[in-house]
């Protein structure tokens with residue numbers, strides 16, 4: 001089975017956000033594999049363990065993303081592809097076109113991605129890609145079983161659980177609960193250094209600037225207003241409960 | 256020339272979702288004098304929600320009503336919608352940032368080679384330019400984006416844009432025939448509607464959330480009772496989900512749902528940065544925690560230091576009296 005995983009490097013979820021010169025500052029920031037993509041990597045490795053085959057992790061991003069790809073190799077992926085080119089805009093339209101140009105050249109049985117990235121949070125790229133590749137897809141999966149050229153998946157739709165059957169090749173996005181990602185092992189880290197690592201740019205993909213011209217752009221960034229600590233209620237718990245209800249009624253007019 | 260906006264509406268348990276009216280308002284904020292706003296509704300047994308929708312749009316309500324469309328399925332919905340959209344030639348398509356909207360919008364965007372701005376919380380007009388505000392890093396920052404060219408697709412986050420008011424005269428309702436796609440590759444085998452009948456978490460005005468402090472699945476009971484009295488929804492921290500006290504579908508935070516209710520009641524939640532990312536834009540935050548040093552108190556409007564198993568039933572009782 002030929003499995004491809006879409007992977008993005010993101011800020012560690014512990015990081016506070018600092019805006020400097022109109023951009024989000026990356027100074028001293030710790031980067032990780034986007035948590036949802038980590039579930040996708042883990043699921044790919046499990047599929048390979050069950051069915052055999054090959055796992056390739058693919059990322060579009062700056063050079064620093066190589067680190068996240070190496071982590072995935074150390075977890076057990078076989079090959080990594082970093083598509084890095086300063087001319088690639090961060091618009092989701094452009095990113096999906098770039099990924100499609102790469103995936104058109106390979107024959108994937110399964111493509112896995114994350115449900116969304118915890119930085120941009122737009123949840124577009126993987127689903128756009130499915131459409132561009134004319135692959136059926138199921139997003140937000142919490143269980144994935146493959147047999148006889150078909151996948152049976154459980155999909156989380158706002159709390160409802162849908163069981164869906166889909167013919168391969170197909171694309172899936174991983175939701176929390178799908179699995180528990182493994183840590184890279186020490187031998188894994190050693191082996192990762194010898195695994196194939198491909199670097200591609202727009203010219204290798206045969207894409208022109210016009211073909212990836214962005215459809216949207218960021219104009220500005222801002223931080224939300226800081227929340228102030230409010231009031232800790234005092235007295236007997238029963239009094240506090242009554243006070244809370246009356247505060248919500250009178251001061252806040254919320255009830 | 257007047258332009259056409261299409262809102263893709265959605266029903267849940269037979270009811271039109273509130274976010275549809277917010278999406279219509281979003282279209283209105285984007286549109287100019289003389290532009291038309293229509294709705295497109297898919298599902299089964301839609302006469303009631305369709306006539307409800309018709310009161311809010313200046314254009315028409317396009318309906319695809321068929322048993323095959325009872326549940327959202329990417330392939331069937333997409334193949335049913337695209338011909339209708341192609342005939343309507345909208346300049347913009349607006350959806351709710353719901354399970355359906357999140358899945359459908361990027362497919363339509365890919366099909367129409369359109370830009371998409373997801374999870375919009377506000378729209379500003381700056382002269383002729385439209386700016387769309389959306390959270391990044393789960394609300395640790397906000398970005399303002401604009402479209403460069405081509406058709407526009409936006410999804411709006413529930414509870415942020417005010418719902419549309421009724422329009423002058425009801426719009427015309429137009430039924431479209433549904434034909435199943437040839438070569439269907441996906442099928443729905445089963446749907447367990449765990450959440451139906453309950454208030455939807457993303458749209459709830461009041462959210463009662465539990466953390467590891469609830470200690471067990473059973474421990475969510477008092478929270479469910481409080482939510483019921485308030486007509487709200489129950490949410491959770493990842494701590495509670497990881498511990499198996501509740502379903503991941505309830506998780507609020509950076510890797511869960513982002514909610515913006517009027518009132519958020521955090522019970523037995525410490526207030527980790529990843530949790531705050533998902534709820535700190537709520538109107539009023541109430542924290543109940545037995546640890547006075549818990550970080551959640553630093554952002555809460557009202558805090559009660561105490562055992563949630565004692566405090567939550569007391570609050571429930573007070574609300575029950577107050578709302579009687």
Ligand SMILES: Cc1cc2nc3c(=O)[nH]c(=O)nc-3n(C[C@H](O)[C@H](O)[C@H](O)COP(=O)(O)OP(=O)(O)OC[C@H]3O[C@@H](n4cnc5c(N)ncnc54)[C@H](O)[C@@H]3O)c2cc1C
Nearest residue numbers: 466467468492493494508509510523524525529530545563
């Ligand atoms: C990559 C990543 C992503 C994450 N994403 C999320 C996310 O999306 N959402 C999220 O919530 N977390 C997320 N986390 C986890 C987060 O870091 C915290 O671990 C989690 O929020 C803690 O949950 P908690 O507050 O319920 O548990 P704890 O931190 O264990 O806090 C429990 C609290 O309950 C209080 N308590 C205990 N008993 C009682 C009682 N009887 N009455 C009153 N109070 C009581 C305690 O004082 C304590 O403050 C993420 C972590 C990582 C690494």
